[in-house]
Amino acid sequence: MHLPNIPDIVVQRLPLYLRILTILREQGQTITSSQELGTRLDISPAQIRKDLSYFGEFGKQGMGYEIEFLISQLKRILQVNRKWNIAIVGAGALGYALVSHFGFEQWNFHITAVFDKDPQRIGQRLGNLTVLDVTKLAEVILEKNIQFGIIAVPTKEAQGVAEQLVTAGVRAILNYAPVSLKIPKHVHCHSMDPVALLQSMAYYQETQDA
C-alpha cells in the first residue's frame, strides 16, 4: 500500500533516483551521497534528501547512502520488486520499438500481450510475441493478469482502446497517442507525446536565423 499525501512530483522523481543508483552500481560503486546524486541528476541535494525522507531514513549523517540498500528500498517503495504484466495495443512501428528497444523486462515489466485490429498484423510475430486480435483484449487481460496497458495506436483510436483497457480491468495506462484520454480517476495515466515536448522546446529558441 502506498503512503498518503506524497506529492506526485516526488513519486515521479523516485524512478530517476533508482535509475542513477543502478548506473552507479553497474560502475562498481557502493556508496553515494545526495551531493553526487544531485550533480548527476541536476536536482538539488536538499530536494533529494527531502524526497527520500518522506519514506524513511536511508542514509547516515555524513556517511551517505549505501547504494545496494537504497536500490532495494526504492524498489520496495515503488512496488517494482515484483513483476507487472503489460499489454501493448498497436503492433505497428511503435509497438515494435516498445517490445524491442526499451528493455522493460529488466525492470520487471513483462510485456505479456500485443494486440492489433489489422488482420495483416494479427498472427504475425512481434519480438517474441504473436500479435493478438484486439477483440480478444478483455479475455486475455483477465487470463494473463495484466495490470498495465500501453496505447500505441493512431490518435483516432486511442480513446476507444483506453475504454476497452479500463473495462478489462487495467489500472494504469501509458498513452503514446497525442490526445488527452477521458478515463476514470482510479486509473493512472501518463502521456508520451514527443510533438508536445518539441513544441514546448521551440518556445525557448532564439529565431534570428529563421
Place this chain on the structure above:
Amino acid sequence: MHLPNIPDIVVQRLPLYLRILTILREQGQTITSSQELGTRLDISPAQIRKDLSYFGEFGKQGMGYEIEFLISQLKRILQVNRKWNIAIVGAGALGYALVSHFGFEQWNFHITAVFDKDPQRIGQRLGNLTVLDVTKLAEVILEKNIQFGIIAVPTKEAQGVAEQLVTAGVRAILNYAPVSLKIPKHVHCHSMDPVALLQSMAYYQETQDA
C-alpha cells in the same frame, strides 16, 4: 523572442491547448470556451484562462475563444508557425518508429537526417531518408540548419551523442535513453522514459493480487 518569467509548466501546457484546439477544428467547431477545453484536458478552466493571460487577451468575456484565431496565436507564441529541422541519432526500431509513427511533419518538425554508427545500417533507407554515418553529424547539422536532436541510441551511448549534438550547435534535445544527460544550460532537454513512468504508476497500485 519568448517572454521572460513564464513558468515552464505553463509553456508545457500550451501544446496541449494547441492539440485539443486542432482536434476541435477538425471536428468542424469554430468557437470554444475554457470550460470545454478544461473538460477535454482535465485542467481547470481558471488555470487555462490564467495560462493564456500570460500571453495576451484571446477571448471575449462570455463569448469564448475563436478556435482558428487561438490556434494561430498559440503557434506564434510557441514558434511552431515556422519549420524546425530535426536530426535523429539511432536508426534502430525506435528510430524507425520516430520517422514513421508520430507525424512530426504535420506539426512543422521536419526530420532532416537520421544517423547511426552501425555499418549495417548506414546507407539503408529509414522511411524516406538514408541513414548517415554518425561521424558526419556535425557537418550535416551545420549544412542542413538542424536545430533539434532526438537521441534514440542505447543508454551507454546517449551522453556521447548528446555532447556531439551540442558541439554541432543543436539547441534542444529529446532524449529517449533512460539516463540524465549532462549538457549546458542553454540547451533545452526533455526525457522520454517509459520505464520511469511505469514505475511511478506502479507506486499507486494496490497489490492484494500480487
